[in-house]
Amino acid sequence: MDSRKESLTGQGGPGAVLKRLGSSLRKRPRRLLLLAVPFLIYFLFLRPSPDRIPFHYPLGPATVNTSLTRQIPPYVHYVYGLSPTFGGRPFAFMQYLCMMSALRVLKPEIIYFHHVYEPSGWYWEQWKKAVSESGTTRLELVKQRDVTEVFGNPVEHFAHKADVLRLEVLRDYGGVYLDVDVLVIKDFAPLYGQEMVMAMESQPNLDPKLPPSGLCNAIMLSKPRSSFVDRWIDTYRTFSKDVWAQHSVTTPWSLAQQFPTEITVLNKFAFFWPLWHDDHLRLVHRTTTFSFHSPSPLAPTRDTQFAYHLWESADEAERYLGPYDPDRIHNRGAKKGKEREEDGASDENAFSREARQWISERFRREWREAKKRGEV
Secondary structure (H helix, E strand, O other): OOHHHHHHHHOOHHHHHHHHHHHHHHHHHHHHHHHHHHHHHHHHHHOOOOOOOOOEOOOOOOOOOOOOOOOOOOEEEEEOOOOOOHHHOOOOHHHHHHHHHHHHHHOOOEEEEEEOOOOOOHHHHHHHHHHHOOOOOEEEEEEOOOOOEEOOEEOOOHHHHHHHHHHHHHHHOOEEEEOOOEEEOOOOHHHOOOOEEEEEEEOOOOOOOOOOOEEEEEEEEEOOOOHHHHHHHHHHHHOOOOOOOHHHHHHHHHHHHHOHHHOEEEOOOOOOOOOOOHHHHHHHHOOOOOOOOOOOOOOOOOOOOOEEEOOOOOOOHHHHHOOOOOOHHHOOEOOOHHHHHHHHHHEOOHHHHHHHHHOOHHHHHHHHHHHHOOOO
């Protein structure tokens, strides 16, 4: 007997085999569907969308990256040196460190350094040298006027002068404005399709019903001639030198609520987290538990921050920022208790772990030699 026929007979004959084969074929699509469901869920609901704006805080209809072209030019702007004393903070290690992070991470075509008084000293010369050797970026030193009035209103404090100038340069050039105490963590590329971007300075909690104290102008992205920037500049017609943060923080938040289609507002976790409170500063500069590359458990999304504002002007910050130098930023010690609290800047911490990548061994050697010569 044919062995195949015997096998078929043993299994109930050809009819039974065909029946089982048909049943198997009917079940296969269901199995494939079951396997496909998890992938469909991921691609439809969980996969990060390329047009989603990280940290977005919608003020009106949801905004997405609808532009196929870059709106923000590849420029970085700094405004510095508006008083001969540099506001008591001459260009030093922290400024060098932060500006190096912007140079290396953002890789702008041009860095515009707007000033009335140009800085001097070893760190300044080293930073100019780093830009010239970058191969990606050109430095433009822009001599600015001394802002003594705006729309006829007197302007006296250097911080208010800087507030005016930063808006004017964004209006005229477009690009990314950064305070000199902003450490750039990752590229801003997901934001370049927007016309204007700012983030909340602080937010009482994440309930949209509770407004932030304002929008912080330490980091801003804008296209040239942004309608939002034009409106903001126009509000300086009512500027008063006696009101500290009205036009720099409160006013942009008010405008954002009135004209939500002209600006993309991000929550505080994008640029300004942790905050300037002492417990937040201690978290960054006295512990290793915080990471700039891990989403905050308080944040409403799983995004990781673009930058960190050092809050250099806050009274509490000097205690934490002052002791850093090119050698200390590389220390990996771990003192305990009171000794750590008193001299914790010598130890490994969240800030030094992030920032030391911008301080090379060559730079450290040159710094030590400059220190011996009394140049730093």
